[in-house]
Amino acid sequence: MSTILNNIPADAQITRIEYEGPRIALYTRNPAFLHKNSYVISDIVNTLKKRVVTRTEKSIRKPESDARKILEQLIPPDAGANGYFFDDALGEIIVEAAKPRLLSTEAGFDLGNAMDQTGWKVRVRKAPHIPSTAIQNVYYTMKAESDTREKFYKELGEAIFRPRLTSTEHVTIKTLGAFQEVGRSCLLIETAESKVMLDCGVHPGSRYTWDAYPRLDWADVSPGEIDAIIISHAHLDHMGFLPAMYKYGYDGPVYCTEPTLPLMTLLQNDFVKIAQIEGGRLIYEQKDIRDEIAHTITLPYGMVTDVSPDIKLVFNNAGHILGSATVHLHIGDGAHNIVYTGDYKYGRTQLFDSATWNYPRVETLITESTYGAKEDIMPVREEVEATFVNAINGTLKAGGKVLIPIPAVGRAQEILLVLDHYMKSKILVEAPVFMEGMISEATAIHVSYADYLSRELRAKILEEGVNPFTSEYFTEVEHPTDREEAYREGPAIIMATSGMLEGGPVLDYFENIAPSERNKILFVSYQVQGTLGRRVLDGSGQASLMDEGGKIKIVDVKCQVQKVEGFSGHSDYNQIIRFVGKLRPKLQLVLVNHGDKRKTENLAYAIQRIYRVPTMHPAVQEAIRVY
Numbered sequence: 001m002s003t004i005l006n007n008i009p010a011d012a013q014i015t016r017i018e019y020e021g022p023r024i025a026l027y028t029r030n031p032a033f034l035h036k037n038s039y040v041i042s043d044i045v046n047t048l049k050k051r052v053v054t055r056t057e058k059s060i061r062k063p064e065s066d067a068r069k070i071l072e073q074l075i076p077p078d079a080g081a082n083g084y085f086f087d088d089a090l091g092e093i094i095v096e097a098a099k100p101r102l103l104s105t106e107a108g109f110d111l112g113n114a115m116d117q118t119g120w121k122v123r124v125r126k127a128p129h130i131p132s133t134a135i136q137n138v139y140y141t142m143k144a145e146s147d148t149r150e151k152f153y154k155e156l157g158e159a160i161f162r163p164r165l166t167s168t169e170h171v172t173i174k175t176l177g178a179f180q181e182v183g184r185s186c187l188l189i190e191t192a193e194s195k196v197m198l199d200c201g202v203h204p205g206s207r208y209t210w211d212a213y214p215r216l217d218w219a220d221v222s223p224g225e226i227d228a229i230i231i232s233h234a235h236l237d238h239m240g241f242l243p244a245m246y247k248y249g250y251d252g253p254v255y256c257t258e259p260t261l262p263l264m265t266l267l268q269n270d271f272v273k274i275a276q277i278e279g280g281r282l283i284y285e286q287k288d289i290r291d292e293i294a295h296t297i298t299l300p301y302g303m304v305t306d307v308s309p310d311i312k313l314v315f316n317n318a319g320h321i322l323g324s325a326t327v328h329l330h331i332g333d334g335a336h337n338i339v340y341t342g343d344y345k346y347g348r349t350q351l352f353d354s355a356t357w358n359y360p361r362v363e364t365l366i367t368e369s370t371y372g373a374k375e376d377i378m379p380v381r382e383e384v385e386a387t388f389v390n391a392i393n394g395t396l397k398a399g400g401k402v403l404i405p406i407p408a409v410g411r412a413q414e415i416l417l418v419l420d421h422y423m424k425s426k427i428l429v430e431a432p433v434f435m436e437g438m439i440s441e442a443t444a445i446h447v448s449y450a451d452y453l454s455r456e457l458r459a460k461i462l463e464e465g466v467n468p469f470t471s472e473y474f475t476e477v478e479h480p481t482d483r484e485e486a487y488r489e490g491p492a493i494i495m496a497t498s499g500m501l502e503g504g505p506v507l508d509y510f511e512n513i514a515p516s517e518r519n520k521i522l523f524v525s526y527q528v529q530g531t532l533g534r535r536v537l538d539g540s541g542q543a544s545l546m547d548e549g550g551k552i553k554i555v556d557v558k559c560q561v562q563k564v565e566g567f568s569g570h571s572d573y574n575q576i577i578r579f580v581g582k583l584r585p586k587l588q589l590v591l592v593n594h595g596d597k598r599k600t601e602n603l604a605y606a607i608q609r610i611y612r613v614p615t616m617h618p619a620v621q622e623a624i625r626v627y
C-alpha cells in the first residue's frame with residue numbers, strides 16, 4: 001500500500017486499495033486521469049510485480065440506463081454495438097460490437113472519455129453473428145452473483161497473498177485421473193504452502209463410480225484445502241466433474257481462459273440435461289454450475305497470475321479446441337517449473353495455430369499421449385481433406401445423404417470450413433448442409449472469441465468482418481419439427497450432435513438415414529468403446545434405440561459406414577516427440593498421461609531413449625515427488 005500511495009499523484013483521487021483475487025484494484029474517482037497517465041500504473045506494476053487494475057468508485061458510476069444512453073451517443077454507428085453487459089462487481093461495461101476494432105484507441109475511439117462520462121470502465125468484445133445463449137448465461141449469472149463475487153475476490157486476494165509459512169520447497173504430484181487411461185483428467189500439485197488441482201473431468205464411457213470420477217477419496221484432501229482449480233480446456237473429460245466440487249464444499253477459484261468459461265458451462269448444462277432426460281447419474285445440478293461461474297477467473301494467454309503464495313500460473317495456446325491451454329506453473333522463487341500440456345496439437349489446423357512451446361523454463365513436463373504409439377502417425381491435412389471429400393462425393397452423386405455425427409465444439413467448426421471451401425471450389429458436389437444440436441451455439445462462441453483462433457481466421461473475422469462459419473450452403477435446423485427439409489428426397493449433408501451417437505438430435509437422423517443403402521454415415525472423430533457409434537463403426541447390422549416412451553426400437557443399419565482419420569485436435573506421435581525436443585532447459589522429468597496404458601508406456605520409453613530424460617507413466621493413485 002505504501003508503494004502505491006507513494007507513487008500516485010493526488011489528482012488520481014484514489015479512494016480505496018483492495019485485493020481483487022490475484023489482482024490489486026485501485027478505486028478512483030477520477031478514472032480519466034489514470035487512463036491518460038498510464039505510466040503511473042505501469043510504474044507501480046514494475047515495482048510490485050503484481051497485477052494492478054483501476055476501478056471506478058461506485059458513487060461515480062451512472063445508472064445503467066443513463067450510462068447506456070451516453071455510450072450509444074459516443075459509439076459510432078459503424079461499430080455496430082448491439083449488446084451492453086454491466087458487471088457491478090468490477091464496475092465494467094462489456095460492449096459487444098460487430099466491428100470491435102472501431103472502438104479501439106488505435107481507431108481513434110476515446111475509451112478514457114467513455115469511462116469519464118459513464119463512470120464505468122468500458123471493455124469491447126466481438127458480437128457473435130447470432131446471440132450466444134451460453135455467453136448470455138455467463139453474464140446473467142455473474143450479474144446475479146455480484147455481491148458474492150465482490151466478497152469472494154477480496155477474500156481470495158488475502159488467501160493468495162498470505163504470508164508463507166516455511167522456506168522449504170518441495171513439489172509432489174498426485175495422480176487422480178487420466179493416468180494410463182483417457183478420461184476424468186485430474187491431478188493435484190502439492191507444495192509446502194499450497195495445493196492446486198489441474199483439470200477435474202469425468203470419464204464419459206465408464207459404468208462404475210470408482211473409474212468415472214477423479215479419486216479425491218484417495219488424495220486425502222478436503223475441498224476446502226485446495227487453493228485453486230485450473231482447467232485446461234472445455235472438454236467434459238477435463239472439466240465435467242468441476243461443478244460437483246462446489247456441491248461438495250469447494251468455494252475457491254477456478255482459473256481458465258476466456259472462451260473456456262461459456263463453452264464449459266454450455267457442455268456442463270447439457271450434461272445435466274441429458275442425465276435428467278435419460279435417467280443417468282446426476283452428480284450435480286444447474287445451481288452448482290452457477291456457483292462455479294461465480295467463482296471463475298478468466299485469463300488470456302500469456303498473463304502471469306499468482307494463484308497461491310508460492311505458485312504462479314500462465315496459460316498458453318494448446319491448439320486443441322477454442323481456448324485450450326497448456327498450463328505453466330512457476331513454483332517457489334524459481335525453484336521449479338511444471339508444464340502440463342492438457343490436450344494439445346503441435347501442428348497447424350484450419351482453426352488454430354500450433355501449440356506454444358517457448359516457455360521461459362520447464363523442468364517437469366506432463367504430456368498427454370492419446371496418440372503416443374509409434375504407429376500413431378496422421379496423414380497430412382491435404383490428404384485427410386481429400387479422403388473426406390471423396391467419401392462424401394460418391395454418396396451425393398448417387399443421390400444419397402451423408403450423416404456426420406459430430407461433437408459440437410471444435411470438430412464441427414473445422415468441418416464447416418472444409419465443406420464450404422470445397423463446395424465453393426466445386427471439388428465437392430454442391431448440396432445443402434443441415435446442422436442441428438449445439439453446433440451453432442458453439443460456433444457463435446468461436447466468433448465471439450476470434451482472438452483465440454488462427455491468425456488467418458482472426459484477420460478474417462476481426463479485420464475484414466467476414467464470418468467464415470456461415471455459408472450459402474448451410475441451414476440450421478432449429479427445432480425437431482424443421483427436420484422435414486433435411487429428409488426431403490435428394491442429396492444432402494447432415495451434421496448433428498452427439499459425435500458418438502450417444503443421445504442428441506443425431507439419433508433421429510440416424511434412424512432415418514441408416515436403413516437405406518444409398519446413404520452413408522461418416523465419422524470424423526474418435527469412437528469410444530461401448531458407444532453406439534463404435535458398434536456401428538465395427539459393422540453392427542442392427543442398432544437398438546430407446547424412443548421417448550422408453551420402448552426399444554430396432555434400426556437396420558444398411559447404409560455405408562466410414563471413418564475419416566486425421567481430423568484430430570491431438571498431436572500425433574511425431575508431433576509429441578518434436579514438441580518435447582523443443583523444451584528448454586533440459587527437462588528433468590517427463591510424466592506421460594492421458595493415453596491407453598500401452599500408449600503411455602510406449603511414449604515414455606521413446607522419450608527416454610531419444611532425449612535421455614527420466615520418464616514415468618504412472619497409474620491413477622500414485623504420488624510422485626518431482627522436486
Ligand SMILES: [Zn+2]
Nearest residue numbers: 233235320343
Ligand atoms: Zn480435449
